[in-house]
Amino acid sequence: MRKQTLINICIGILLVFGVGYAYTTRNSSETTGESITAVGSTALQPLVEAASEEYIASHPGMFINVQGGGSGTGLSQIESGAVQMGNSDLFAEEKSGINSQKLVDHRVAVVGVAPIVNKDTGVRSLTTNQLIKVFTGKITNWQQLGGKNIPVTLINRSQGSGTRVTFEEYGLKGKESAVAQEQDSSGTVRQIVSTTPGAISYVAFGYLNKSVASVKLNGVAPTAANVKNNRWKIWSYEHIYTNGQPKGLTKSFLSFLNSRHIQKELFQKLGYISVNDMQYQRSWDGNISKEVGE
Amino acid sequence: MENKKLASQLLKKSKTARYERFGRLISLAALLLIMLVVVSIIVFVASKGISTFTNDHISLKDFFLGTIWNPGTNTPSGHPAVGALPMIIGSFLVTLLAALVATPFAIGTAVYMTEISPKRGAKFLQPVIELLVGIPSVVYGFIGLSVVVPFVRNVFGGSGFGILSGTFVLFVMILPTIVSMTVDALKSVPNYYRQASLALGATTWQTIWKVVLRSATPGILTAIVFGMARAFGEALAVQMVIGNAALMPHSLVSPASTLTSVLTSGMGNTVMGSLQNDALWSLALVLLFMSLFFNLLVHFIGRKGAFKK
Numbered sequence: 001m002r003k004q005t006l007i008n009i010c011i012g013i014l015l016v017f018g019v020g021y022a023y024t025t026r027n028s029s030e031t032t033g034e035s036i037t038a039v040g041s042t043a044l045q046p047l048v049e050a051a052s053e054e055y056i057a058s059h060p061g062m063f064i065n066v067q068g069g070g071s072g073t074g075l076s077q078i079e080s081g082a083v084q085m086g087n088s089d090l091f092a093e094e095k096s097g098i099n100s101q102k103l104v105d106h107r108v109a110v111v112g113v114a115p116i117v118n119k120d121t122g123v124r125s126l127t128t129n130q131l132i133k134v135f136t137g138k139i140t141n142w143q144q145l146g147g148k149n150i151p152v153t154l155i156n157r158s159q160g161s162g163t164r165v166t167f168e169e170y171g172l173k174g175k176e177s178a179v180a181q182e183q184d185s186s187g188t189v190r191q192i193v194s195t196t197p198g199a200i201s202y203v204a205f206g207y208l209n210k211s212v213a214s215v216k217l218n219g220v221a222p223t224a225a226n227v228k229n230n231r232w233k234i235w236s237y238e239h240i241y242t243n244g245q246p247k248g249l250t251k252s253f254l255s256f257l258n259s260r261h262i263q264k265e266l267f268q269k270l271g272y273i274s275v276n277d278m279q280y281q282r283s284w285d286g287n288i289s290k291e292v293g294e
Numbered sequence: 295m296e297n298k299k300l301a302s303q304l305l306k307k308s309k310t311a312r313y314e315r316f317g318r319l320i321s322l323a324a325l326l327l328i329m330l331v332v333v334s335i336i337v338f339v340a341s342k343g344i345s346t347f348t349n350d351h352i353s354l355k356d357f358f359l360g361t362i363w364n365p366g367t368n369t370p371s372g373h374p375a376v377g378a379l380p381m382i383i384g385s386f387l388v389t390l391l392a393a394l395v396a397t398p399f400a401i402g403t404a405v406y407m408t409e410i411s412p413k414r415g416a417k418f419l420q421p422v423i424e425l426l427v428g429i430p431s432v433v434y435g436f437i438g439l440s441v442v443v444p445f446v447r448n449v450f451g452g453s454g455f456g457i458l459s460g461t462f463v464l465f466v467m468i469l470p471t472i473v474s475m476t477v478d479a480l481k482s483v484p485n486y487y488r489q490a491s492l493a494l495g496a497t498t499w500q501t502i503w504k505v506v507l508r509s510a511t512p513g514i515l516t517a518i519v520f521g522m523a524r525a526f527g528e529a530l531a532v533q534m535v536i537g538n539a540a541l542m543p544h545s546l547v548s549p550a551s552t553l554t555s556v557l558t559s560g561m562g563n564t565v566m567g568s569l570q571n572d573a574l575w576s577l578a579l580v581l582l583f584m585s586l587f588f589n590l591l592v593h594f595i596g597r598k599g600a601f602k603k
Contacts, residue, residue, distance in 0.1 A: 181537040
């Protein structure tokens, strides 16, 4: 009996101290530290993650929570004010159901999208017309394009995916792809294209590697240099949206993303193109103008 | 004095009684919390799922019988393209086929484990079956993508993505569920049934076939339904091998889609409150109803079994 009460008292004291400790630390982290959340585009996620790690390392007490979820999630979360940064592959104006009035657009990067094919198709170069015919189901065998006698297997990204919207808008000239297989991540798409004979799909430049073959369009190769001078047309901005003008940690993190170090080294490593290197600008309705980046 | 003290001590609640009351309170709180969670999930999914029909004015017929799924656009006939029939059929086909393939294997394994070689079954097969449960579904999906899909492509033709690949992957995934529940059902058959049957001169096989399996039928059916419920709700692994094309499946090796695969791949790309998003919630509502249906089925089978005894 005695022993029991002693133990109870000990537990009670521990609890009180534990809660007290938690409370004080909570307080101190609130006064000296700050935490923000970024949600959205999986295409932008690796960049924001890598950058946030570097940022946190040099700014103790700060915390940046980076999550994926897709461009739609990013835009709707930032619109409702649930997070501090909403990542999107698309302009907010392009996404139906989003009221873009209060949102402030920060274009942090440019991503090129390239068609990829299985290595055995025997086709490495297409014209835009041929590409449209392949994706709308008019061409069903690679033989029709001078390749091997293998049926075409279309692989799409999920409906509403930023990469798919970019590809259909600028690669297929606004034509909608035929109903076909859909996969919801670029990694899976690449894996499937590399192992399925006759497969064709599209991924962001960062996902290009030796397991698949990229396709030249109208004789232009999908390279960063060709995106910068807009000879390669299939590209989109990676946006970070804020609800109103950014403040505090959000503001300083966004300017950190724009810093020379990040835009040169990290972008190169992860396959993004710096907005500052672009010789052309594009507005949300697709108008291209020749001017040097911000 | 002595008596008064004693009386007060006797009238006071004992320590164990207090503990008991405390324990009961905790259990009750846990129960209430879980009920609250379940009810709020149902209310949430229902309110979201119904808004496709109430807010966006899509008729039930268009939703359940339409065959074109591309929310946000219109079908050639001018209705919004939110036909969920391809996904509903895909889900049912892949579930039924998986259960159909898995059941004989599961019953065979369970019979071996309980009737033919209980010792070796417990020593060797039990851990293997339990291991199968512990493998995350993304691993099944990846194995499906890199092994099953090429296999199906080479043997059955097509691109390899489709209901057949989904069936194979789900077969492995629901096998442990059905096996372990069938084992329980077989074990719960009283031993004197077997003894009586053997005493009458029946062989082991006759006993298994005519006595043990017959009397365990409700339990085995429950096991199959549970397996089907698991197959119906499985998202990730199926999504990786079925192709996710919202097309009416016209063969087992043509790309198809299930309710779950469309849901998981579509959710992140839609905006809350838009028609695209509401349509996905309606699919979720269909899934919820199906799992309720499976639960009711299990109850129903269980009651049937109780009547027999």
